[in-house]
Amino acid sequence: xxxxxxxxxxxxxxxxxxxxxxxxxxxxxxxxxxxxxxxxxxxxxxxxxxxxxxxxxxxxxxxxxxxxxxxxxxxxxxxxxxxxxxxxxxxxxxxxxxxxxxxxxxxxxxxxxxxxxxxxxxxxxxxxxxxxxxxxxxxxxxxxxxxxxxxxxxxxxx
Amino acid sequence: xxxxxxxxxxxxxxxxxxxxxxxxxxxxxxxxxxxxxxxxxxxxxxxxxxxxxxxxxxxxxxxxxxxxxxxxxxxxxxxxxxxxxxxxxxxxxxxxxxxxxxxxxxxxxxxxxxxxxxxxxxxxxxxxxxxxxxxxxxxxxxxxxxxxxxxxxxxxxxxxxxxxxxxxxxxxxxxxxxxxxxxxxxxxxxxxxxxxxxxxxxxxxxxxxxxxxxxxxxxxxxxxxxxxxxxxxxxxxxxxxxxxxxxxxxxxxxxxxxxxxxxxxxxxxxxxxxxxxxxxxxxxxxxxxxxxxxxxxxxxxxxxxxxxxxxxxxxxxxxxxxxxxxxxxxxxxxxxxxxxxxxxxxxxxxxxxxxxxx
Amino acid sequence: xxxxxxxxxxxxxxxxxxxxxxxxxxxxxxxxxxxxxxxxxxxxxxxxxxxxxxxxxxxxxxxxxxxxxxxxxxxxxxxxxxxxxxxxxxxxxxxxxxxxxxxxxxxxxxxxxxxxxxxxxxxxxxxxxxxxxxxxxxxxxxxxxxxxxxxxxxxxxxxxxxxxxxxxxxxxxxxxxxxxxxxxxxxxxxxxxxxxxxxxxxxxxxxxxxxxxxxxxxxxxxxxxxxxxxxxxxxxxxxxxxxxxxxxxxxxxxxxxxxxxxxxxxxxxxxxxxxxxxxxxxxxxxxxxxxxxxxxxxxxxxxxxxxxxxxxxxxxxxxxxxxxxxxxxxxxxxxxxxxxxxxxxxxxxxxxxxxxxxxxxxxxxxxxxxx
Ligand code: SF4
Ligand code: SF4
Numbered sequence: 001x002x003x004x005x006x007x008x009x010x011x012x013x014x015x016x017x018x019x020x021x022x023x024x025x026x027x028x029x030x031x032x033x034x035x036x037x038x039x040x041x042x043x044x045x046x047x048x049x050x051x052x053x054x055x056x057x058x059x060x061x062x063x064x065x066x067x068x069x070x071x072x073x074x075x076x077x078x079x080x081x082x083x084x085x086x087x088x089x090x091x092x093x094x095x096x097x098x099x100x101x102x103x104x105x106x107x108x109x110x111x112x113x114x115x116x117x118x119x120x121x122x123x124x125x126x127x128x129x130x131x132x133x134x135x136x137x138x139x140x141x142x143x144x145x146x147x148x149x150x151x152x153x154x155x156x157x158x
Numbered sequence: 159x160x161x162x163x164x165x166x167x168x169x170x171x172x173x174x175x176x177x178x179x180x181x182x183x184x185x186x187x188x189x190x191x192x193x194x195x196x197x198x199x200x201x202x203x204x205x206x207x208x209x210x211x212x213x214x215x216x217x218x219x220x221x222x223x224x225x226x227x228x229x230x231x232x233x234x235x236x237x238x239x240x241x242x243x244x245x246x247x248x249x250x251x252x253x254x255x256x257x258x259x260x261x262x263x264x265x266x267x268x269x270x271x272x273x274x275x276x277x278x279x280x281x282x283x284x285x286x287x288x289x290x291x292x293x294x295x296x297x298x299x300x301x302x303x304x305x306x307x308x309x310x311x312x313x314x315x316x317x318x319x320x321x322x323x324x325x326x327x328x329x330x331x332x333x334x335x336x337x338x339x340x341x342x343x344x345x346x347x348x349x350x351x352x353x354x355x356x357x358x359x360x361x362x363x364x365x366x367x368x369x370x371x372x373x374x375x376x377x378x379x380x381x382x383x384x385x386x387x388x389x390x391x392x393x394x395x396x397x398x399x400x401x402x403x404x405x406x407x408x409x410x411x412x413x414x415x416x417x418x419x420x421x422x423x424x425x426x427x428x429x430x431x432x433x434x435x436x437x438x439x440x441x442x443x444x445x446x447x448x449x450x451x452x453x454x455x456x457x458x459x460x461x462x463x464x465x466x467x468x469x470x471x472x473x474x475x476x477x478x479x480x481x482x483x484x485x486x487x488x489x490x491x492x493x494x495x496x497x498x499x500x501x502x503x504x505x506x507x508x509x510x511x512x513x514x515x516x
Numbered sequence: 517x518x519x520x521x522x523x524x525x526x527x528x529x530x531x532x533x534x535x536x537x538x539x540x541x542x543x544x545x546x547x548x549x550x551x552x553x554x555x556x557x558x559x560x561x562x563x564x565x566x567x568x569x570x571x572x573x574x575x576x577x578x579x580x581x582x583x584x585x586x587x588x589x590x591x592x593x594x595x596x597x598x599x600x601x602x603x604x605x606x607x608x609x610x611x612x613x614x615x616x617x618x619x620x621x622x623x624x625x626x627x628x629x630x631x632x633x634x635x636x637x638x639x640x641x642x643x644x645x646x647x648x649x650x651x652x653x654x655x656x657x658x659x660x661x662x663x664x665x666x667x668x669x670x671x672x673x674x675x676x677x678x679x680x681x682x683x684x685x686x687x688x689x690x691x692x693x694x695x696x697x698x699x700x701x702x703x704x705x706x707x708x709x710x711x712x713x714x715x716x717x718x719x720x721x722x723x724x725x726x727x728x729x730x731x732x733x734x735x736x737x738x739x740x741x742x743x744x745x746x747x748x749x750x751x752x753x754x755x756x757x758x759x760x761x762x763x764x765x766x767x768x769x770x771x772x773x774x775x776x777x778x779x780x781x782x783x784x785x786x787x788x789x790x791x792x793x794x795x796x797x798x799x800x801x802x803x804x805x806x807x808x809x810x811x812x813x814x815x816x817x818x819x820x821x822x823x824x825x826x827x828x829x830x831x832x833x834x835x836x837x838x839x840x841x842x843x844x845x846x847x848x849x850x851x852x853x854x855x856x857x858x859x860x861x862x863x864x865x866x867x868x869x870x871x872x873x874x875x876x877x878x879x880x881x882x883x884x885x886x887x
Pocket of ligand 1: 056077078079080081082083110111112113114115116117118
């Protein structure tokens with residue numbers, strides 16, 4: 001009895017090992033199952049999901065106009081102080097002083113891509129871009145100004 | 159036909175005709191040394207690349223594919239990198255032993271090259287105790303490993319070295335016993351005799367069940383002796399980070415790495431010689447035409463083909479199986495392999511005495 | 517106690533596993549006393565990745581603190597966010613729309629499969645088999661792609677928020693989930709052939725790391741660790757939240773008490789999660805994906821507690837509110853911490869190799885332990 005069990009053990013053990021080897025052997029010979037993405041080579045065809053949260057950008061239209069009122073809602077919504085809104089006062093057409101955005105400072109190095117600022121913005125000025133290639137040689141390059149130079153607020157946005 | 163045997167003979171005759179015998183012998187030594195080192199470098203580079211490619215394909219990856227076409231220069235680049243690196247010696251280490259260990263391992267691996275028959279009549283030293291020499295010298299490397307582990311003054315290395323000692327000493331037994339089965343059937347320890355005995359059929363295909371069993375035990379034993387997964391306990395990276403070579407870096411690490419692959423090559427070459435007829439071409443009974451075609455393939459190709467097939471098998475094991483635990487490793491040897499190979503040896507001996515084999 | 521030469525007064529060797537070690541999958545440090553290869557004592561030392569998330573949450577508003585919890589147990593970030601959202605909703609007494617509930621459950625179960633998938637690969641890697649890791653990542657990648665498409669991130673999603681979910685499902689969601697389920701089912705047999713059935717694997721797992729039911733309870737183990745010892749602890753069954761009480765699924769219980777039982781619990785849990793996904797994927801009700809909530813959330817004065825079942829066990833979230841916009845005190849009961857506390861007991865007297873195997877079956881995520 002002991003001997004039969006002993007031999008059975010060996011036999012079953014061998015069989016289990018061979019089943020495992022069958023799988024690795026299958027993948028060794030079937031190269032179409034390979035899942036590697038050759039990243040820098042496939043950059044041209046690589047398509048990120050459009051909702052992918054890669055960085056915050058401000059939407060500008062073709063006239064270099066945006067919809068940011070400088071309300072600071074995004075700054076308040078951000079959990080880790082990534083956004084700093086610096087406002088200035090402009091004289092509008094009627095000669096009244098009006099608050100407007102001067103610099104929208106965005107610290108990419110602090111951002112956790114949590115999407116809270118996007119949701120908070122009442123005018124949908126900012127959005128998430130699916131760009132993920134953020135590496136730079138110097139950290140200071142990660143501090144970005146989101147409103148383009150010379151841009152101004154769209155007419156009619158309050 | 160151009161064969162390695164002719165080349166060596168021509169060189170030998172030319173040297174003897176040009177110089178006096180001592181000088182000729184000395185220059186042959188130098189030539190062999192150069193060839194051996196070149197072979198080492200080539201084997202190291204190609205086996206590492208092969209391992210990485212095999213692993214990659216089994217793991218749904220592509221493997222190295224950046225340096226050179228299909229990444230064939232990847233290992234060259236890696237070697238260059240290792241050579242540039244600083245060979246650090248830890249502060250508390252026994253400096254002399256620490257630096258000696260990689261060379262011990264390496265030289266042991268180099269010595270093993272001597273009796274291997276690479277092709278028809280192409281052998282460095284056809285010593286009459288070839289097989290015994292191989293199994294004796296291959297255990298020397300454990301001294302190097304123990305040295306490395308002890309001298310590193312690192313507990314991980316130490317544990318790894320101790321494991322390695324226990325493992326190689328135990329598996330040496332069943333490796334030896336399975337080699338002896340072939341020796342009994344052949345009646346000789348000389349490699350060339352063993353190869354010649356397989357002229358009309360390799361041992362593994364002659365239909366003797368005990369030989370198949372001893373081949374399997376041999377395969378398991380050499381996997382363990384060369385510290386390959388699933389028996390890679392001495393360097394089990396998830397337990398001991400890198401085992402006995404944790405503290406090594408740069409070229410000293412590379413020597414360990416290289417000698418591991420050389421040992422695999424030697425062990426598989428031995429397996430190919432014993433069970434697969436060494437450089438003997440594949441012959442089937444009386445199919446003269448088929449045998450002729452097989453004869454046309456150079457003997458060195460046969461030898462390398464068989465060896466690399468066995469190496470591939472070992473790689474296949476490595477990338478499929480999980481690792482054993484240290485006590486299971488020993489119980490596998492002492493409770494399964496050793497009794498089986500002893501009984502097997504007994505059966506083979508009876509077979510040989512009664513003349514049942516052919 | 518740890519002396520100069522790393523040996524105790526009894527002559528045992530003291531060895532540090534970690535904080536940087538391949539088997540700890542993070543920065544956990546185990547100070548082990550060894551007699552040769554046999555473990556005499558294990559002492560986990562924590563705190564190498566402590567980020568004081570609980571304290572941090574006290575200064576964040578009820579909308580903001582949810583995202584931080586993705587960084588606790590980053591493999592079940594949906595469940596963490598889910599728990600936080602539930603406790604805030606409990607305080608606000610908001611009714612979450614049916615659609616959002618279903619989406620949340622679907623996401624939870626997908627995350628559970630992804631997490632177990634990763635665990636399976638890492639577990640096999642701990643035991644020295646590398647190939648399963650890549651095979652499990654093939655399926656896991658499909659899930660992360662689905663997450664990326666709908667939630668916008670692959671690991672720290674921050675998709676479930678107080679009131680519902682942050683965005684509606686991507687139009688392709690159903691199609692892709694169905695594709696994933698089909699892929700998973702067609703590949704699942706490989707898991708068993710490659711690892712579960714393997715004789716070496718079984719020998720490594722069976723009979724080691726014994727955790728009796730009493731010990732599982734007294735150490736506070738939850739999740740698959742407790743269920744491997746036959747202790748019923750599935751929050752989805754015991755304290756159902758969202759739509760879990762309307763679903764057909766089994767709580768996976770094993771009575772082996774050893775590492776293999778814990779392994780089998782997770783393997784079978786993957787199948788149960790797939791079952792849940794299959795039930796829900798065609799029944800996502802139409803409607804709002806978010807309840808109407810105020811811009812600034814204020815929880816009434818009081819204490820709120822909610823538990824959810826993450827991939828590792830019971831996550832409890834306890835909030836004390838003073839009525840302001842930020843929590844007064846927040847406390848997470850993380851499953852990893854309690855499960856880790858059983859480790860010294862589990863590995864006592866076994867070999868170093870068993871430590872790695874046992875730790876693998878506890879499925880520790882170190883940021884979850886330290887927070
Ligand atoms: S995504 Fe989050 S962290 Fe980044 S700026 Fe917006 S609110 Fe701040
Ligand atoms: S981006 Fe939006 S939220 Fe931020 S300041 Fe401008 S308008 Fe306000």
